[in-house]
Amino acid sequence: MACGRGDPTPSHFLQCSGVQVKWVKRMVYRGAVLTPQNSARDKVNKRTAGAVQTYRQLQRFVFSNPEIREATKLRVFQTMLLPVLFYGMPLVPLRKSDQRRLDSWFHTRVRWILGISWEEKVTNQEVRQRATAMLGQPMPSIHPTSSSHDEGFWPFCSP
Numbered sequence: 001m002a003c004g005r006g007d008p009t010p011s012h013f014l015q016c017s018g019v020q021v022k023w024v025k026r027m028v029y030r031g032a033v034l035t036p037q038n039s040a041r042d043k044v045n046k047r048t049a050g051a052v053q054t055y056r057q058l059q060r061f062v063f064s065n066p067e068i069r070e071a072t073k074l075r076v077f078q079t080m081l082l083p084v085l086f087y088g089m090p091l092v093p094l095r096k097s098d099q100r101r102l103d104s105w106f107h108t109r110v111r112w113i114l115g116i117s118w119e120e121k122v123t124n125q126e127v128r129q130r131a132t133a134m135l136g137q138p139m140p141s142i143h144p145t146s147s148s149h150d151e152g153f154w155p156f157c158s159p
Helices: 040-063 070-086 096-114 124-135
Strands: 025-028 031-034
Touching: 040 070, 040 096, 070 096, 070 124, 096 124
Parallel strands: none
Antiparallel strands: 025 031
């Protein structure tokens, strides 16, 4: 497959071992979404969809189970969901809107795990502090440009 803008002209047809390569406008290669514009939005959407799918699979048995402590739920969240959501993301140039979407997804799930309602008006910083106190270690930073780059979970995310 070849990825590019518009329809290919006859001079753009590619052949490999005598077989014409299919022309597409978007493709997935090794988990990465390739587009002519190289938009980070497609990558964020794909990662978020994968994390939502993993979250739903774990929700019934882990996250909704009242017999499992919140600290254990947070560890499962860090171990099972964050790598799905952020694998390879340090290499993606994110816009502020994409960072906000990832930040929102992350904090919404942590709030749910901790039982914090939106009506309580708790800041993301406070959510992170509560989770840190419960885990005994800092919650990872989801912003690759933060000064705590090496302390967050970004090291999990090798391409």
